Amino acid sequence: ILNVEQSPQSLHVQEGDSTNFTCSFPSSNFYALHWYRWETAKSPEALFVMTLNGDEKKKGRISATLNTKEGYSYLYIKGSQPEDSATYLCASEGQGFSFIFGKGTRLLVKP
């Protein structure tokens, strides 16, 4: 694949549910995989950057994994809260600071 694909496009969950999203990216010219959290009218916030196959990162209730051989990354949110509602972007970084972004997964957590 040449593009970064994210699924699902949108997701509605209940407060307390755990959820996960997928990011598929080109395995060629891979340098790093980035996850961002983007709330409306705010700056996209960097969540994780991963570079090595098998990398796992965690920040509070949010974690991410990376598989560079097959070209995918998962983002997990445990016990979703309404404040987790946002669009989650992933981006594949190639050499020369070339970023390819996915279209994002829009998460809505209902109280």
Added chain:
Amino acid sequence: SAVISQKPSRDICQRGTSLTIQCQVDSQVTMMFWYRQQPGQSLTLIATANQGSEATYESGFVIDKFPISRPNLTFSTLTVSNMSPEDSSIYLCSVSQAAYEQYFGPGTRLTVT
């Protein structure tokens, strides 16, 4: 990290007019970039804003349509010229100070009628 502000935060413009978006960073940065996100699409890099020289444009973007200024290491402007409804997008500036990092501004939401 870097704190980035953009002006305006949103605007509604008539077709055929131009809008200049400002990006201000709270520290000196070497690398500054301009992106846009059209409705339902991915964030796409428009150009790298180079201090003291012409911006470097990505394929599909040209200087006549998106002139960029970078007078110093903390400030840049992007102009969207001769606008059409297809230019309705969120425009973001970003900066990078080290490998693997990129910080974004809050974006400018542009609607062209």
